[in-house]
Amino acid sequence: MDFSFSADAEEFRVEVKAFLDEHLTPDVFLGTRDGTIHNDALHKKMADKGWIDGSIPAELGGGGRDPLDMLVLIEELQLAGAPCDGMAVAAVVAAIILELGNDHLKETVVPRIIDGESLCSFGYTEPDFGSDVASATTAAVRDGDDWVINGQKMWTTMAHVADFVLLLTRTNHDVPKHKGLTFFVVPLDTPGIEIQPVHTMGTERSNATFYDNVRIDDKWRIGEVDGGWAVMKSALKFERGIAGGQFPSATLIDAAVRAAQTNVRPDGTKAIDDPVVRQQIARAMIDLEVARCFAYNTAFLASEGVMFGVEGSMTKLFVSESYKKHSNWFFDMLGPDGLLSLDTPGAPEGGHIEEHFRHAPVTTIYGGTSEISRNLIATSHLGLPRS
Numbered sequence: 001m002d003f004s005f006s007a008d009a010e011e012f013r014v015e016v017k018a019f020l021d022e023h024l025t026p027d028v029f030l031g032t033r034d035g036t037i038h039n040d041a042l043h044k045k046m047a048d049k050g051w052i053d054g055s056i057p058a059e060l061g062g063g064g065r066d067p068l069d070m071l072v073l074i075e076e077l078q079l080a081g082a083p084c085d086g087m088a089v090a091a092v093v094a095a096i097i098l099e100l101g102n103d104h105l106k107e108t109v110v111p112r113i114i115d116g117e118s119l120c121s122f123g124y125t126e127p128d129f130g131s132d133v134a135s136a137t138t139a140a141v142r143d144g145d146d147w148v149i150n151g152q153k154m155w156t157t158m159a160h161v162a163d164f165v166l167l168l169t170r171t172n173h174d175v176p177k178h179k180g181l182t183f184f185v186v187p188l189d190t191p192g193i194e195i196q197p198v199h200t201m202g203t204e205r206s207n208a209t210f211y212d213n214v215r216i217d218d219k220w221r222i223g224e225v226d227g228g229w230a231v232m233k234s235a236l237k238f239e240r241g242i243a244g245g246q247f248p249s250a251t252l253i254d255a256a257v258r259a260a261q262t263n264v265r266p267d268g269t270k271a272i273d274d275p276v277v278r279q280q281i282a283r284a285m286i287d288l289e290v291a292r293c294f295a296y297n298t299a300f301l302a303s304e305g306v307m308f309g310v311e312g313s314m315t316k317l318f319v320s321e322s323y324k325k326h327s328n329w330f331f332d333m334l335g336p337d338g339l340l341s342l343d344t345p346g347a348p349e350g351g352h353i354e355e356h357f358r359h360a361p362v363t364t365i366y367g368g369t370s371e372i373s374r375n376l377i378a379t380s381h382l383g384l385p386r387s
């Protein structure tokens with residue numbers, strides 16, 4: 001069994017690293033301090049490289065790069081801490097439009113996304129429905145050639161910097177819940193849309209979005225009326241294609257090792273002298289390798305044309321839960337000083353371990369919670385009965 005990457009993928013890794021060395025300058029991180037994990041200039045440069053449409057299959061008109069290349073890209077971006085949350089969402093929305101959208105959406109929205117001019121956001125979750133997203137209540141009612149949308153979405157991340165939201169609406173109350181949904185690609189400057197910030201404990205900024213008699217032409221609809229579930233499935237398919245590589249623990253472990261080796265405790269010892277800490281570091285590094293195996297496996301399946309499902313849930317569950325465990329260990333390791341947050345003078349590792357400690361739990365919620373992932377693994381992989 002050969003776990004090594006192809007020569008092409010390794011060559012691409014060198015190209016990505018060189019790009020990041022050149023463009024990931026300190027000012028790129030400044031704009032992210034309000035929790036918006038995005039930088040316009042970096043995003044446009046990645047678009048110029050053809051990396052935004054790289055994950056979109058060539059048969060749909062995208063860049064059609066090998067999923068292993070995309071894994072390499074995501075891995076290197078994550079290891080470098082590059083602020084690029086906007087990239088994956090934009091690529092997924094462009095891919096869905098190319099697969100299911102009408103000519104208007106293909107001609108007006110896709111080129112702007114691929115050129116890096118426009119960002120997108122996902123408007124699925126509502127205050128009362130996240131895991132059970134098919135129960136969405138935001139209403140779209142037909143009025144001639146238009147639709148009038150009323151409702152509220154929660155956690156519309158990136159909406160405040162995006163031009164479009166991929167909006168899940170209810171268009172039919174008289175059918176089973178999955179069958180009465182319709183999607184729209186709504187321009188976020190349409191009158192009647194209000195965006196309010198939601199700041200998370202994980203530093204990340206998200207949004208609550210309100211839709212008050214928002215009127216849009218039918219040309220902004222994507223997919224069939226009441227056929228929104230097919231659009232949702234397409235979104236999940238493309239999300240899995242790009243979200244393979246997830247290594248949030250990598251930079252945390254690096255910081256923990258540095259802190260353990262350098263910070264002297266009041267009794268004159270260092271954390272690295274403690275066998276429990278050494279064991280935790282070793283265990284975290286093993287978990288990271290396991291996470292790599294999960295991520296590489298899903299990217300490999302995608303590169304072989306296998307439309308994986310439960311493997312994505314396994315990767316997400318293992319990566320986020322182990323990240324949360326590591327962040328607890330290393331936060332504890334720092335003692336009271338560990339409470340000092342980002343940029344506070346004297347904060348160990350500049351406060352980055354404390355930031356990981358706040359960020360890690362959030363990763364067990366978005367993109368499907370750990371409980372939902374466990375349910376999927378139990379029923380789809382282990383064959384356990386649905387409750």
Ligand SMILES: Cc1cc2nc3c(=O)[nH]c(=O)nc-3n(C[C@H](O)[C@H](O)[C@H](O)COP(=O)(O)OP(=O)(O)OC[C@H]3O[C@@H](n4cnc5c(N)ncnc54)[C@H](O)[C@@H]3O)c2cc1C
Nearest residue numbers: 122123124125129130131155156157365366367368369371
């Ligand atoms: C920082 C952040 C960013 C996000 N960004 C976006 C975004 O851009 N767009 C978007 O649409 N959404 C986004 N989300 C929403 C996210 O996808 C939801 O929060 C998530 O799916 C959970 O939904 P919920 O919050 O409504 O919790 P609920 O679904 O109400 O769940 C509450 C608890 O009950 C558990 N639970 C629910 N159902 C079951 C079940 N059947 N079996 C066992 N346990 C269950 C859950 O695991 C959880 O612990 C974001 C969330 C966060 C925190």
